[in-house]
Amino acid sequence: MRIWMEEQVGEKDHFAAGITLSVIGLAVAAIALPCGVTLMALILGGPVAEVSLAACIGGAALTVFLARKIGRKVHQYCTVFCQDDEGRLFAVDIRKFVGCQRGAIGFVQMLFQMQKAKKNMKTSHILERYMRQRPSLTGVETQILSVEKMRMAGNGWRVICQVEYPNKKRGKRSFLLVGGYENEGELVAAFERRLKGTVM
Numbered sequence: 054m055r056i057w058m059e060e061q062v063g064e065k066d067h068f069a070a071g072i073t074l075s076v077i078g079l080a081v082a083a084i085a086l087p088c089g090v091t092l093m094a095l096i097l098g099g100p101v102a103e104v105s106l107a108a109c110i111g112g113a114a115l116t117v118f119l120a121r122k123i124g125r126k127v128h129q130y131c132t133v134f135c136q137d138d139e140g141r142l143f144a145v146d147i148r149k150f151v152g153c154q155r156g157a158i159g160f161v162q163m164l165f166q167m168q169k170a171k172k173n174m175k176t177s178h179i180l181e182r183y184m185r186q187r188p189s190l191t192g193v194e195t196q197i198l199s200v201e202k203m204r205m206a207g208n209g210w211r212v213i214c215q216v217e218y219p220n221k222k223r224g225k226r227s228f229l230l231v232g233g234y235e236n237e238g239e240l241v242a243a244f245e246r247r248l249k250g251t252v253m
Contacts, residue, residue, distance in 0.1 A: 082115060143197065147170045198216060208232040
């Protein structure tokens with residue numbers, strides 16, 4: 054039985070505060086960069102229209118880059134991979150345990166609820182208890198049946214899998230194995246063993 058979570062989840066978990074500050078920083082950067090560059094162009098007497106356009110494009114590119122990094126961090130934090138004693142591999146998304154809320158305050162509340170759900174999952178050992186019972190997490194969580202493709206993506210892997218959902222329907226789903234999981238070498242190996250065409 055193996056469970057892979059992001060490293061250092063526990064008493065020193067600052068996920069919610071870190072993501073909140075990151076989003077605030079992103080918003081400030083998206084506004085400050087174009088405004089600051091345009092103001093400098095006005096002060097220095099440069100071509101304001103051209104400089105403003107370049108600053109807006111740069112600000113948009115920076116926003117997309119930072120938003121992707123924040124999204125990858127949230128995805129990594131909220132996705133827990135489990136392998137039971139019979140070798141079945143599951144993906145648990147803790148976001149499904151959190152109610153949807155609107156607005157900026159609701160977003161922050163959701164982050165703290167995710168952090169609480171993750172901590173409870175680890176301290177109560179609920180996944181371990183489920184996996185010790187038959188039929189483990191089958192029919193409860195998404196089961197990874199096979200891997201169709203694995204490719205490097207930043208500091209991790211993007212994996213396209215054939216999965217079976219709790220409602221027994223099958224389909225394709227993409228996962229990010231972002232660097233930072235506990236014993237991530239074992240996690241990558243678990244996916245590689247399910248890669249189509251791999252000789253076991």
